[in-house]
Amino acid sequence: MDKQINSTQNTLVKQIVLLKDKSRERKKTGLFVIEGAREMELATKGNYKIKTIMFYAELFNIENLKTLNIGNAEVIEISKEVYQKIAYRETTEGIIAIAESKTNTIEALSFKNNNPLILIAEAPEKPGNIGAILRTADAANVDAVIIANPKTDLYNPNIIRSSVGCLFTNQIATGSTQDIIAFLKAKNINIYSAILQESQDYHKQDYTQPTAIVVGTEATGLSQAWRQAAKQNISIPMQGAIDSMNVSVAAGILIFEAKRQRDFK
Structure with a gap:
């Protein structure tokens, strides 16, 4: 030097x-x-x-x-x-x-086994939420995180900071909702969309098979495409005065339920 x-x-x-x-x-x-x-x-x-x-x-x-x-x-x-x-x-x-930077395309994703667990977030806007989602994904050691219809690029300094570097520890990709759904369908990965309509309680589902858990924003939720593509729409029972929670918190609850089932399979 x-x-x-x-x-x-x-x-x-x-x-x-x-x-x-x-x-x-x-x-x-x-x-x-x-x-x-x-x-x-x-x-x-x-x-x-x-x-x-x-x-x-x-x-x-x-x-x-x-x-x-x-x-x-x-x-x-x-x-x-x-x-x-x-x-x-x-x-x-x-x-x-x-x-x-990396290309972060869904085509570049590769899984270590035939039973992946994937976390998908559609159109998250706040870098802090994206960072928190990446920290959750790292803690759960999911096989991939996919951001659908991203509103900001992954290498925004606020995302790196709020993820405490977990942007680099996760296998991560971005793409359009339609392309991601096609990717999941082609690989026979079950889709569970966190959405209130036509939903069942999240803990009553079986996540021990190839699984993608999809979360949306508090403001707009998930698009209709995810509702239609899901094997089952799922929801977290709310017992207070409001009907939604922070997307990163919801992602943590759902992903760790899937991990719990897999650990005790």
Whole structure:
């Protein structure tokens, strides 16, 4: 490592700012920003290619890079001013990286066994909810997470932050609702759609076969296509004054019921 950047007007610094702020820039370049040592470690474990690493020496010990699988990444020391310019989080470890995004197509999904458990979220808008869903998926060790009709790109810094790096630990894909349904049908994966209409209590279903559990937003729920494609529509009995709950909470309840059944099969 023999390169340093001290100016906030540096071209690479400007690129990082664009990658953080602009989805269009992330999509155009196929690059995104990772901030934090734990997130970087999870990204390398998830086989993401790190292109550039920038660190602020007062906060990050460069010797710690030896524990990360960074390949041929360029390593650059940056000044405090540069770090403050590009850092996204208020509290972080002094390390920021540029990495290559993955295609995340449903065609690229592969399952380790013939009995996958998949979590699908249709059109989630809030990065915080997407991050929470990814954390739930990681905790349950599901085979894949699929975002249908995404409203934001997966490499939004808010998603990476709120998922605590679980974006990198899950096998994840995006696609249109119709393409995802066709994919599931082709692989004979049972669809259970969380929707009030024509539903049965979620805990009365059998999730021990190949299963996809589908959740929608609180505001609009799931589209008609999921209602029609489902083997069974399912709902969580509500005993209070309201008739819905946060999508990430609902996803956790449903996925862990499927895990419970599979663990005791």
